[in-house]
Amino acid sequence: MSAKIILVTGGNRGIGREICRQLAALGHTVLLGSRDLKKGEQVAAEMEGEVLPVKLEVAKEEDINNLATHIKDKFGKLDVLINNAGILVGQKGTVDVDIDEVKRIMEVNFYAPWRLSQAMIPLLKNSPDGRIVNMSSGMGEWDSLRLGNYAGYRLSKTSLNALTVQMASELSGTKVKVNAMCPGWVKTDMGGAGADRQVEEGADTATWLATADTIPSGKFFRDRKEISW
Ligand SMILES: NC(=O)c1ccc[n+]([C@@H]2O[C@H](COP(=O)([O-])OP(=O)(O)OC[C@H]3O[C@@H](n4cnc5c(N)ncnc54)[C@H](OP(=O)(O)O)[C@@H]3O)[C@@H](O)[C@H]2O)c1
Structure with a gap:
């Protein structure tokens, strides 16, 4: 397996940080995106392998364009681009939620x-095997919408x-593949202490989608297996 250049957004903590750690340990060059570059530098310095911190506030077009040029x-x-950064704000359902709050969530997550x-x-x-991995959630699955609440997220x-x-x-006519994944319920600042998974497990499918020899495109995964939308 040859070393890949992989960008991970929100790489300074939580699942993103663990994805960076796993990929660097496999010998890949990881661009660890962090909106606070100092935090990214600190985290990158603690990792084995080639981890390069980059400034990236994902909701800022200027940061995105500067990084693409870099x-x-x-x-x-x-x-590989791993769109991991995300926020979870508010628990209200569609009937009561503040639409401005929904817009703020959509800006970062979508x-x-x-x-x-x-x-x-x-x-x-320009890559022989370009990939995009979108960090989604089972909370966005079609059937789970019937549970209500957390409308914005x-x-x-x-x-x-x-x-x-x-x-x-x-x-589909190119070499670039695009997939979504759910990490499960993971112990992070977002998932909380009551979650049933450690970050290693939550990050595993992203690492697999980034590095497996062959993957399909246009699918949704959890635990390396396809799940329904
Ligand atoms: N934890 C779970 O149980 C769970 C379940 C399903 C899906 N997910 C998804 O997994 C992803 C990672 O979640 P997590 O649990 O690791 O969350 P987390 O611990 O809250 O970490 C979120 C990461 O995203 C970054 N981020 C947020 N807004 C950003 C912005 N505007 N620009 C750049 N970076 C930004 C944060 O950076 P700062 O440190 O600068 O805030 C942080 O690095 C998210 O997309 C989440 O929706 C998580």
Whole structure:
């Protein structure tokens, strides 16, 4: 397996941090995205392997464009984009939720991965095996919407899943593959202490989608297995 150039957003803590650690340990070059570069530098310094901290506030178009230019100049290509950064705010359902709050969630969980993908696709096309991994959630699965609550978060992930399907289809004539995944319920700042998984387990499917010899495109995974939308 040859070393890949892999960008992970929200790499400074939680699942993203563990994805960076796993990929670097496998010998890949990891660009650890962090909106606070100092935090990214601290975390990267603690990891084994080639982990390069990069400044990336995913909701900031300027950061995305600067990073795309930096990657182009330094590597000429990107092999994998892992859209991991995300926020979970509020628990209200569609009837009561503040739409401005929904917009803030959509900006980070949906528009940012979309913008980043658009910016990186030319670089991913320069790779012999370009991949996009969208960190979604079972909370965005179609059937789980019937449970109500968490409207902003759920619908941001349902939208991300829909984006995955359409983008994968549009890129089917290229070498770039696009998939979504759910990490399960993971002990992080977002998942809380009551979650039933450690970060190692939550990060595993992302590491697999980034590095497996062959993967399909336009699918949704948990525990390396396809799940329904
Ligand atoms: N934990 C779970 O049980 C669970 C379950 C299903 C799906 N997920 C998904 O997995 C992903 C990671 O979750 P997590 O549990 O690791 O969350 P977390 O511990 O809260 O970490 C979130 C990461 O995203 C970054 N981030 C948030 N907003 C950002 C922005 N605007 N620009 C750049 N980075 C930003 C954070 O950076 P800062 O440190 O700067 O805030 C942090 O690095 C998310 O997409 C989440 O929706 C998690």
